[in-house]
Amino acid sequence: DIVMTQSPDSLAVSLGERATINCKSSQSVLYNSNNENYLAWYQQKPGQPPKLLMYWASTRESGVPDRFSGSGSGTDFTLTISSLQAEDVAVYYCQQYYSIPSITFGQGTRLEIK
């Protein structure tokens, strides 16, 4: 299994400031044949299902604000919120789909307002 490890487990950021969440995979999720990273990001608010934010590591899902961006390749990835808004308080998960149909998620990062 590909193990996904996120850091930090929790994060407190002031409104308007940058938030950065990291995700590391136990093996590369870069598929050489198409040069794509098989990595997605989700946002989960209390009492709600996860919401897809990003796929192919850096492609924003339709309707996701452009303050959200994804970067990284191989085994190390980052989700950045450029200017934190109150509505961004949530738990964020990375997910690899390199080993499809089996998929694995990171343990989650809780983002709060400082």
Place this chain on the structure above:
Amino acid sequence: QLQLQESGPGLVKPSETLSLTCTVSGGSISSSSYYWGWIRQPPGKGLEWIGSIHHGGSTYYNPSLKSRLTISVDTSKNQFSLKLSSVTAADTAVYYCAGREGYTYGWYDYWGQGTLVTVSS
């Protein structure tokens, strides 16, 4: 736009079988363009993939659950289902059904609201 809705008992006794159904609207479950899955989340914890199914009946299970798990599709009702046998308290979780449109498995675009299943006598 796909919509998914889980249904099933909220309470299951230990050693019994947990059965859930996901009803799909806004698209045909038998379309080759859609891929379906079950994911669960124990209270206060992270997400765990349970298994996946495609319209032709191809199923893929989390190895840690495989011996207890059956996922199936009912095209006549536009539903897919989960059966997990011999449950214990460790199977207490919110169970989500999810779907995606594409040419293979990957991320999930569409999620049900989730249903809490508690395993307790």
